[in-house]
Amino acid sequence: GDGRNVDRPVNREPDLDWISRVRVNHQAVLKRAQYIQSLKVSKKQWQAAWLLKAVTCIDLTTLAGDDTPSNVHRLCLKAIQPVRLDLLKNMDMHDKGITTAAVCVYPSRVADAVRSLKAAHSDLPVASVATGFPAGQTPLETRLQEVRLAVRDGAAEIDVVINRTLALSGQWEAMYRELHQFREACGDAHMKTILATGELGTFTNIYKASIVSMMAGSDFIKTSTGKEPVNATYPVAIVMARAIRDYYLSTGYKVLDPIILTCKIIIPVCVCVCVCVGVS
C-alpha cells in the first residue's frame, strides 16, 4: 500500500445529502463487470508485473481458531518472501523488495507476529482484525477496547468490520459515528474498513457504506471478511472502485481498495480498479 504516508483526510461531519443521492443501477453494473471480464489480459512481462503488484497489495492472513505462535511465524516468513527467489531473479525483481503489504492476524496473535517480524529484521506492518470480527455483533465498548488493545500490542493496521445492522437499516449517520470512534481509537494505525458486501443486500448499500467509511476516515476499504458466503465479486469491486473515484473527485483523497481474491482473477480486478480509479 502506498497510502501510508499520505495525510489523513480531515474528519468532517457526514455528508448525508450525498449519501441520499447515491444511485446504482444493478444491471448496468453487472453488464460492466461482464465487459471487464471479457477484456483480454496482457501477457508476458505485463502479466508478471501486474501479478507482482497484486502480491504487494495482499495482506497475508491467518484467521483461524487454531492459530498458534508457530504457524503465525511461518506466515510472517512467507510474507517477507512471498515469491520464490529464483523466479524473482529471472525477472530481475529480487532486489526490489517484493513483500506482501502486511501480515494479518487476530488481536491475540498480534504480539506473536510483531515478535516474529522483528526477529526477521522486517518492517512489514502487522494488521489486526478487530471490532468483533467477523460479525461485529458485540457491544461498541468491547469493539473499541479491542482496537485499543491491538494497537497497544503493536498492530500498525486495524481491520474493522462495519456494523451491518446500522447499514441495513439505513442509519448511516450512526454508522459514521461508530467508525469515527474506531478511527480515533486507532491512533496512528491505519484503519481498513471491511464492508462485508455479501451481507449488504444491494449495490446501492455497498456504495453508501463505502462513502460513509471513507468520510469517517478509513485509509482502506475492503470488500469482505472472507467469512461470508459471498465475498469479492467483480460487480462489487466496480461499485467500490466507483465510490472511491467519487470520493476522490469530491475530496481529492484517494482511499485504497484491496480485495480478497484468488490469483487467476486478480488481474482483471486490478484492471477494473485501475480503469475506475486511475493509477495512484
Add this chain to the structure above:
Amino acid sequence: MAGCAAKTVYEIFQSMEYGPTAAPSAATAQAWLEHHSRSLGLFIDGAFVSPAGRRSCPLTDPKGSVVCSIVCSEDEDVSRCSSSAVSGYKSWSSLTCSQRSRVLLRLVSVLGLHGQCVSELCDLCGAACSPTALVRLLQFYSSWAQLRDALLCDWTPVGVVVVVTSDDSSLYSLMLKVLPALAMGNSVIAVPGRSAAPPALLLAQLLAAGGLPAGALNVLTGSDVTLGAKVAQDPNASFVTYSGNQQDGAALCKATAGMGLPVSVSLCIGPVCPFIIFESADMDSAVDEVVQAAFKKRKEVHWVLCVQESVSESVTARLKLRIAGLKCVSLRSDADRVLVDAAVEEAQQQGATLVQSCPPPPGSQYPPTLLCGAAPSSPFVVSPPPGPLLPVVTFRSNAEAVVMGNHSPHGHAASIWTEDLTLALETAHSLSVGSVWVNSSSVVDPCLPVSGHKDSGTCTDGGQEGLYQFLRPSGSTPLPRSAPGLMDYTRFGTEPSQAFIPESSEPGSSPQSYLQFVGGKACKSVSGCTMAVRAPGGSAVLALCPDGGRKDVRDAVEAAVKVQPGWKKKSPSARAQSLYSLAKGLEAKRLELAASLVSQTGVSLDEAGQEVDLSITRLSVWAAYCDKMQGGSLPMPQSGTALAIPEALGVVGIILPDKRPLLSMVTLLGAAIATGNAVIMVPSQKHPLPALAFIQVLQSSDLPAGVVNIITGSPDQLTVALANHSVIKAIWYWGSAQGRQYLQHTCASPVKSLRLFHQDQEGNDGGPDWTRSQPSLLQDLWRNAVQWKSVWIPSA
C-alpha cells in the same frame, strides 16, 4: 509501441501500464480465404462461380493490407443470378413451413462447427458480428418460418427479394433482412457492401450445405451501390430493401425510381443519436457506457451526450478521469483525419472546450475527445465527422431533454439514463426514434421491431412487424414492373391546368361550385382558380372544384402539423368515438353522398347506395380497430422489459384512386387517422365530387380541425407539392408510372415512405378490391400508417 518488448518487469511494475493486446487469431478464416485463393467469386445457384474477365476489387483490413479480392458483377452475372433466384423461389416456397424452418435451424448447428471461421472472417473484414448474434437471428427466424402459415395466414411471400447494404454495414444488418425474407418463403439476392461480402459468401455456402435449395440465396458482389440498382432493374425482382448509410440509400432510391419496384430503406449507419443523462441517473454506469459506446473503433452511430445541468460538472469530472486512461483510436483514413481536425478547430472557434487524454499525434491516430459546451445546432453536432469525438450539451429540464433529443433530423435511437421509471417511460414515449435504450445502449435483438423515424428510414426490421415487408396480402397484385422513363424531374407537374372557361349558356344552369377542406374550413383555393368536373363519359361540366396548388398544400400541412400531436396523444377509444361519429354522420348524409356517386360515376342509385353503406361499415371497422393496433411486451433473451409501441407517422399525403371514390377514400382515411395520423387527401381528378360532398360530413364531425384535409386540383401538381414538403412522412399514391417515378426519385432524401399503386388513364388500378374487407388488406393498410418503436428496459 516500438520498444515494447524491451520493457522490463520492474518498469511495468512501477508504471502499471497495459501491455500490447495479442492480435486475435484468424487462422481458420485465412485458411478459408486461401482455399479460395484469396479471390472470392459470386455465390449463384448454390455454388461459387468465378466468371472470367471480371474486374476484381481488393478488400483491405484496417491496417491497409489486402485480405482478399471480390468480383465486380456485370449484367450477365445479374441475369444469371436472377433466373437462379426465380427457380430458387419456386423450390423454396413450395417447401412446407417446417421444412423451411428446419433448414434455417440446421445452420445453427453448422455455425456451432464453423462459428469461429465466420467471426474471424467478420473481424478480418471489419463487419463485426458475433456467432451468438447470428445464432439468435437464426433461431428467431426459423421459429417464424415454422409459424408463418399459422400466424400470418392470408399473406404470401413477395417473391425475389433484393437485399442491399452499404460498404460500412455489418453482417448483422444484412442478415437481419436476409433471414426474415427467407423465413417468409422468398428467395433472396444479397448484395452486401464490401466489408460484409466475404462473410456473406461464407454464410451462403453454409446455408446451402445445410439444405437451402439452390438459388434461394444468391450473393452478388460489386464495387459500389450501383450494383444494387442493376439487380433491382432485373424484371424478376419484386422488392428491394436496403440497410446502411444515408448517402448510398438515397443513391439507390434515385437509381431505382420508376422501375415499378417497392424500395424500403433502413438508414442505420451514421445517424446522430442522443445519449441523455438525467440527474436521477446512476452516473458512474452512464459514464462508463458512453465512453464505451462513443470511443469504440467502428461505431455505427454518432452519439451526442446530453447531460442535465445539475449534474453536468460531476459527469464531466468522471469523463475526464476516464478519458485520461484511454488510448488513441485509429481513424479509417487520412482523409478522416482532415475532417476531424476541421471539426475540432471549428468547435474551438465556437467556444467549445476540448478534453483529450493527450495532444493528437500526427497520422491516423486520434485521442478520444470531449467537446464540452456544444449546442445542438453546432455544425459538429449536426454533421459529425468520423472519429472519437463526443459533443457534450447540457439541458435544464426533462422537457428540454426531449427537445434536444429530438433535435437531429435522424430518428434512429436514443439512450436514456435515469433510475426514475416514470421519467424513463415518459421520455421514451416522447422521443421520435426507433429504439430507446433505458440505462443501456446499443442493444439489438431480432425480436425488437425498429422503424427508422424521421429521416432514418422507411421500413421496420425485427419482430413480427418486420416480417410484413417481405409479404403481401394474398390476392393483391404487385406493382407492374416498368422501365424508368427519361424524365425531366423539374418539369413534372408544372403544366398549367386547363383553365375553366365559362361558356355561354342559359342563365340559371351554371354548374355548382364546390369548396375544398383545409384546416377544418371549407374554402376556395389560395389562387382562387377553379377546375371543371366532367360528367362520366361526357364532356358536360358537372360542377366546379377548386384548383389547389402548392400554397394550399402548405396551409393544409401547417394545420395538420398543429393538430396531429394532440390527435395522436388522444386515447385510442377517443379516436374510435370520433370515427364512429364520422360513420354516423355519413349515414345521415347517405342520400346526398349516393347522389354524388351517381352523378359522378354514372352508377345506378342502388350501387351507389351500396357503396355508401360499405363506407359506413368501413369507418366503423376502423373505429373498432383503434384500440386493437397495439404493441406489447417482447420476449428478449436478456432479463428486462422490452416494449413495442406503434406510433403514427405524422402527416400522410394521399393521392386517391379513381375507382370507388367514396369507399376507397374512407378506407384510406380511416387507416391513417385511426392510427393517429393527420391526412392531406387529393381526390381523383376524374371523380372528385364524392370526396367534396364528404366535406359536409367532416364538418359536422367532432374530428379536430386539420386532422383531415381535402385539396382538389391537378394531381401531378399536388403530388409535387406533397413530395417536396419536408414534414410529410408518407405518401400513398394512385397514378401514372411517371408520377410514381417522380415520387421515388424525389422522396429519396429526406426519405418518405411510399405506397405506390398503378392506375392507368381509364382508372383501372392494381390496388386492392375496396369492397372486400379481407383482414390482411386492412392490416396491410394500417401497418403502413404506423412506425414502430422499441423500448428496452434491462433489469437484473
